[in-house]
Amino acid sequence: MRLFHVSLWLLLFLSSSLRAAPADILVRAKTIVTMDAARRVIEDGAIAIAGSRILAIGPRAEIEAAYKAERAFDYPEGILIPGLLNGHTHAPMSLFRGLADDRTLEDWLQNFIFPAEARNVTPQFVYWGTRLAAAEMLLSGTTLFVDMYYFEEEVARAATDAGIRAVAGQTVIQFPAPDAKTPREALARAEAFLKQYAGHPLVVAAVAPHALYTNDEATLRACRALADRYDAPLLIHLSETQKEQTEMHARYGKTPAAVLNAWGMFEKPLIAAHGVWLSNADLDLLRNKPVGLIHNPGSNMMLASGVAPVGAARERGIPVGLGTDGPAGSNNDFNLFEEMDLAAKLQKVTHKDPAALSARDAFAMATIEGARALGMEKEIGSLEPGKRADWVVLDATAFNAIPLYDLYSQLVYAFKGANVRDVMVNGVLLVQNGKLLNDVHAELLRKAREFRQTVQSSLQRK
Ligand SMILES: [Zn+2]
Numbered sequence: 001m002r003l004f005h006v007s008l009w010l011l012l013f014l015s016s017s018l019r020a021a022p023a024d025i026l027v028r029a030k031t032i033v034t035m036d037a038a039r040r041v042i043e044d045g046a047i048a049i050a051g052s053r054i055l056a057i058g059p060r061a062e063i064e065a066a067y068k069a070e071r072a073f074d075y076p077e078g079i080l081i082p083g084l085l086n087g088h089t090h091a092p093m094s095l096f097r098g099l100a101d102d103r104t105l106e107d108w109l110q111n112f113i114f115p116a117e118a119r120n121v122t123p124q125f126v127y128w129g130t131r132l133a134a135a136e137m138l139l140s141g142t143t144l145f146v147d148m149y150y151f152e153e154e155v156a157r158a159a160t161d162a163g164i165r166a167v168a169g170q171t172v173i174q175f176p177a178p179d180a181k182t183p184r185e186a187l188a189r190a191e192a193f194l195k196q197y198a199g200h201p202l203v204v205a206a207v208a209p210h211a212l213y214t215n216d217e218a219t220l221r222a223c224r225a226l227a228d229r230y231d232a233p234l235l236i237h238l239s240e241t242q243k244e245q246t247e248m249h250a251r252y253g254k255t256p257a258a259v260l261n262a263w264g265m266f267e268k269p270l271i272a273a274h275g276v277w278l279s280n281a282d283l284d285l286l287r288n289k290p291v292g293l294i295h296n297p298g299s300n301m302m303l304a305s306g307v308a309p310v311g312a313a314r315e316r317g318i319p320v321g322l323g324t325d326g327p328a329g330s331n332n333d334f335n336l337f338e339e340m341d342l343a344a345k346l347q348k349v350t351h352k353d354p355a356a357l358s359a360r361d362a363f364a365m366a367t368i369e370g371a372r373a374l375g376m377e378k379e380i381g382s383l384e385p386g387k388r389a390d391w392v393v394l395d396a397t398a399f400n401a402i403p404l405y406d407l408y409s410q411l412v413y414a415f416k417g418a419n420v421r422d423v424m425v426n427g428v429l430l431v432q433n434g435k436l437l438n439d440v441h442a443e444l445l446r447k448a449r450e451f452r453q454t455v456q457s458s459l460q461r462k
Contacts, residue, residue, distance in 0.1 A: 083143025140417025292373025
């Protein structure tokens with residue numbers, strides 16, 4: 001009888017270990033914020049990862065019984081969240097950070113940024129500017145950024161070297177740019193870039209016509225056609241300033257959104273940054289179209305552009321993500337924790353209503369809703385089986401994060417980028433204990449100082 005008992009237990013043990021499926025990595029955390037459709041928050045949770053994707057997620061006991069892995073990460077005092085998404089930036093401009101602030105957009109562009117770009121933006125500048133930006137983004141919990149700049153193949157190369165995910169948009173603009181003298185040349189560069197990065201695991205190549213006011217109809221239609229041929233999204237600045245709104249109305253007799261709509265720009269995936277001056281009629285044109293809006297509260301405040309109609313857009317079912325915009329003259333950092341906080345507070349003060357945008361909604365905009373705005377919700381934005389293993393662990397014991405009553409309030413109003421402890425992108429751990437595993441600090445510091453020197457002296461030249 002006793003023998004039978006022992007063998008029964010042995011049998012049960014063997015069958016349970018046989019049932020345990022293989023995984024590459026098991027991650028255990030105090031709290032897991034999934035951002036799935038049910039907004040499940042799992043206490044004492046675990047994730048099983050195979051390759052770059054999540055196999056399973058649930059209570060720790062269940063996941064540990066079902067999966068076995070060689071590697072494990074344990075966060076008994078960690079809050080694990082989906083990686084934050086920076087929906088709009090110009091990453092290489094990190095090397096122009098603080099060059100000319102507290103000016104109007106026109107003064108800043110015409111007298112500082114355009115001359116500085118003409119004299120300094122090279123493939124090397126773009127590569128190192130992006131590496132600097134990627135380091136700052138990863139260390140503050142951002143796992144994807146949407147970029148719009150020149151020499152975008154260097155942005156993509158830097159993102160890949162850093163291990164961060166990117167939607168990289170090759171800029172198309174009517175006037176001569178650092179990487180192309182004409183829009184035709186820019187379109188050819190964009191096409192070569194789309195071919196080069198087709199099917200890449202980290203980089204989505206995109207076409208980025210800068211804006212309506214910097215491109216004509218033929219160029220914009222050519223951008224749309226090119227993006228459609230490669231199944232790529234289009235990135236554009238839309239209705240950022242009142243000046244843009246009134247000038248375009250004078251030129252075309254319609255709002256920028258109405259013009260772009262008439263040219264068929266909203267029929268296929270498009271990611272529009274800002275939308276500050278979109279009217280209700282403009283927003284009606286965007287609804288039920290494959291268009292996402294990216295709200296950049298820090299930039300809109302710093303450049304005094306205005307306040308985007310975030311509530312009116314979301315009421316219409318238009319997905320709204322968050323972005324930092326460029327780090328020179330319009331932010332000046334890459335911190336999504338700051339943007340979540342600003343997004344919520346800017347809507348509250350504008351509408352004189354503390355419920356205008358909740359912490360829960362601001363957090364969604366930086367994660368799953370942002371992913372929908374990018375058309376990438378099947379891949380990223382929440383922690384669910386089948387999605388990419390892109391996650392961030394926050395230190396739940398930090399002084400600015402205790403005690404904890406409301407998780408989303410804490411995430412948006414109390415946690416800072418500096419509370420980020422570990423970061424994984426695409427199944428690869430990139431940040432551990434608040435440090436980049438690929439330690440490029442000394443090299444980035446040297447490059448930043450070198451480029452500062454050349455930028456400074458280039459502006460003194462007449
Ligand atoms: Zn921008």
